Amino acid sequence: MSAEYVSVQPPVALRGRVLRLLGYREHASAPRRRRQPAAGGVALILGLHPLTLSGPALGTATADAFVGAPSDTWVLTEFTGPQAGVQVDLTPAAAFTVLGGRALRGGAVPRLDELHDPTLAALPARLAAEPTWAGRFALVNALLAERLLDPRARVVAPEVCWAWDRLLATDGRVGVAELAAGTGWSKRHLQSRFRDQVGLTPGTARRVLRFGRAAGLVGRGSDPLAGIAAACGYADQAHLTREFRALASCDVQGGCPVRGR
Structure with missing residues (x-):
């Protein structure tokens, strides 16, 4: 198993709502499995390679880019070969603004292409075309800022x-x-x-x-x-x-x- 992780702080204007930005690149010669327990936060996974997910709420599914919504159950992830992408950890309130309520169904793991949001669905391909971590983080931060700092944005009560x-x-x-x-x-x-x-x-x-x-x-x-x-x-x-x-x-x-x- 080889791996590279790059964690950066979000821009000052987004802190408190965007909790973490993590770039990752991994390669596993044998199946690599992780247990993701119930959690109250939201993980936006902008992945570039398919990942197998399984658990009580979703059965078994394959996805590369998806939303880890707040959940009261567990999910197993598994892959062999390459994995890469950017993980964005959000508060539920920020996720509601960035992703909409459709993405926050407890226990669900909606793929980005299921959210009827073409800009968001196109982001992983844009990340894949960007050669540097700095460039990838800039793309992600630009989308987050556009949505979180918009005075007309949907917000949690x-x-x-x-x-x-x-x-x-x-x-x-x-x-x-x-x-x-x-x-x-x-x-x-x-x-x-x-x-x-x-x-x-x-x-x-x-x-x-x-x-x-x-x-x-x-x-x-x-x-x-x-x-x-x-x-x-x-x-x-x-x-x-x-x-x-x-x-x-x-x-x-x-x-x-x-x-x-």
């Missing part, structure tokens, strides 16, 4: 942004009723608007963010599982174990390899 920020700040340890009260909306209305603009309901987002914190603590390998379960709001260690199996398809006690690029 302020109430949804507030609810997401509260969930993120507490790692999912805030109730839906409290979120609804803070927005001034009913629980039902909050759930509907949040799902349309983030891709998950607030309750599911709570679960995914709580898992994300637990996975980070487990990855350190220094804390007892019972203590992690208590710190993250699980009923007990068995509850934590069940969530790892459901959201990452692995056993937390077996050194679960929860990872991406």
Whole structure:
């Protein structure tokens, strides 16, 4: 396995909405598989070579350029041979503006050519024709800036942004009723608007963010599982174990390899 990764900060005007830009070039002589666990963020994959994806929400599919939407389930990716492209990590609010709500269906992995967005669908071919990482990042940043800085762009409702920020700040340890009260909306209305603009309901987002914190603590390998379960709001260690199996398809006690690029 040979690999090259180039990570850069987004332009200042896009920071806080664009979380990371990662250029990657890999070559695997044998099948290379990665587990992508449930996550609340959005990964825009501008890939140049086909990748096989499989999981409970999509069965098995092949794609090169696609959207890793917020999800409460896991996906396996696999390839042999070359892989290259640019990965753009976005907040859900930024993804709604750049990609539209169609791309944020929880558990889905829509290909770019399914989003009815010719400019976005053409971007991977433009990246393939550009010989340098600097040039590729410039193309991506130009499209992001055009959409995120446009005062006429579609945006997430302020109430949804507030609810997401509260969930993120507490790692999912805030109730839906409290979120609804803070927005001034009913629980039902909050759930509907949040799902349309983030891709998950607030309750599911709570679960995914709580898992994300637990996975980070487990990855350190220094804390007892019972203590992690208590710190993250699980009923007990068995509850934590069940969530790892459901959201990452692995056993937390077996050194679960929860990872991406």
